[in-house]
Amino acid sequence: MTTVITVPPTLDEEGFEQVLEQLAPLPADAKILVDARHTTWASPYGLTAMLTLGQTRAERPAFAVPEKDTTASYWARAAFFEHAEELFDLHGSYPKKSGGDSGVLLEITPIGKSEDVHEVVGRIQVKAAQIIAKELNIDPKATVGFAMTLSEVCQNIIEHAGRGGWVAVQTYKWTKRLGRRVVQIAVCDAGMGFRQSLESAPGKVLSDRWDDGAALEDAVVRGVSRFRDPGRGQGLAGVRRYVGRWEGKLSVRSGTARIALIPAWDEDLPLIEKLSPFPGSQLQVTLPERVMK
Numbered sequence: 001m002t003t004v005i006t007v008p009p010t011l012d013e014e015g016f017e018q019v020l021e022q023l024a025p026l027p028a029d030a031k032i033l034v035d036a037r038h039t040t041w042a043s044p045y046g047l048t049a050m051l052t053l054g055q056t057r058a059e060r061p062a063f064a065v066p067e068k069d070t071t072a073s074y075w076a077r078a079a080f081f082e083h084a085e086e087l088f089d090l091h092g093s094y095p096k097k098s099g100g101d102s103g104v105l106l107e108i109t110p111i112g113k114s115e116d117v118h119e120v121v122g123r124i125q126v127k128a129a130q131i132i133a134k135e136l137n138i139d140p141k142a143t144v145g146f147a148m149t150l151s152e153v154c155q156n157i158i159e160h161a162g163r164g165g166w167v168a169v170q171t172y173k174w175t176k177r178l179g180r181r182v183v184q185i186a187v188c189d190a191g192m193g194f195r196q197s198l199e200s201a202p203g204k205v206l207s208d209r210w211d212d213g214a215a216l217e218d219a220v221v222r223g224v225s226r227f228r229d230p231g232r233g234q235g236l237a238g239v240r241r242y243v244g245r246w247e248g249k250l251s252v253r254s255g256t257a258r259i260a261l262i263p264a265w266d267e268d269l270p271l272i273e274k275l276s277p278f279p280g281s282q283l284q285v286t287l288p289e290r291v292m293k
Helices: 013-023 044-056 069-077 080-084 114-135 142-161 193-199 212-221 234-245
Strands: 002-006 031-035 062-064 089-091 104-111 165-174 180-189 249-255 257-261 278-288
Touching: 002 013, 013 044, 044 080, 044 104, 044 165, 044 180, 044 278, 069 080, 080 104, 104 114, 104 142, 104 180, 114 142, 114 165, 114 180, 142 165, 142 180, 142 234, 142 278, 165 278, 193 212, 193 249, 193 278, 212 234, 212 249, 212 257, 234 249, 234 257, 234 278
Parallel strands: 002 031, 031 062, 062 089
Antiparallel strands: 104 165, 165 180, 180 278, 249 257, 249 278
């Protein structure tokens, strides 16, 4: 028997949680059909997380693609179908990758080794410089920090995931929350996750309240790393500082918890626990357009 997993109209952080809630009671080898026929919008996080979901299934899942032409066209430009073909049995008609970037700064790109990170950063730097200065009204010098942020969040996969992941970057007008333009970086993997990574540190002493939430607090807030080398664990701290400086939002999900750096324009919770379990880590950075005073 095949279980139908319904993808909501909006596939973003919240929408993906709805997908995971439906998956939670099922074993990894259950036959599923992921039904995205009525999905009309997806964020970079939603698309990369969906590919990550495909990696976690023991039985190759079926996937019904969006029926709306403009949605399927964007997903094609973002390279979703190109990668989804390797993980899902796709049902429905969809375009092969089409021309025009439609705000896609970096289409979905696999990250498996350090060379991939260097290539990603190199490809996006020129585009990012234009977007940051012209569309977000942020000092052009911030491009260096943006490239550093992109590099660090991708490097996180290499060092902690134990398997490959995905990165995507897009700019769009975020009508739902802000009414202004944003740039969003999404990096998702289905690897070991933060808790297991930190547990593997030599001599790690686990506290009474050691769980996914505590692991995220250690890694994201305190800069703790499983590596003993000086300076390790500072990557995410640097990302946090950069995102905070530009009034952006950083959220990291791992296991059954999600931690977030909340700017004034957002009403999210800093720590959410007891989420539906999901392997690896899923990270999102959102930088908003600066309002000129």
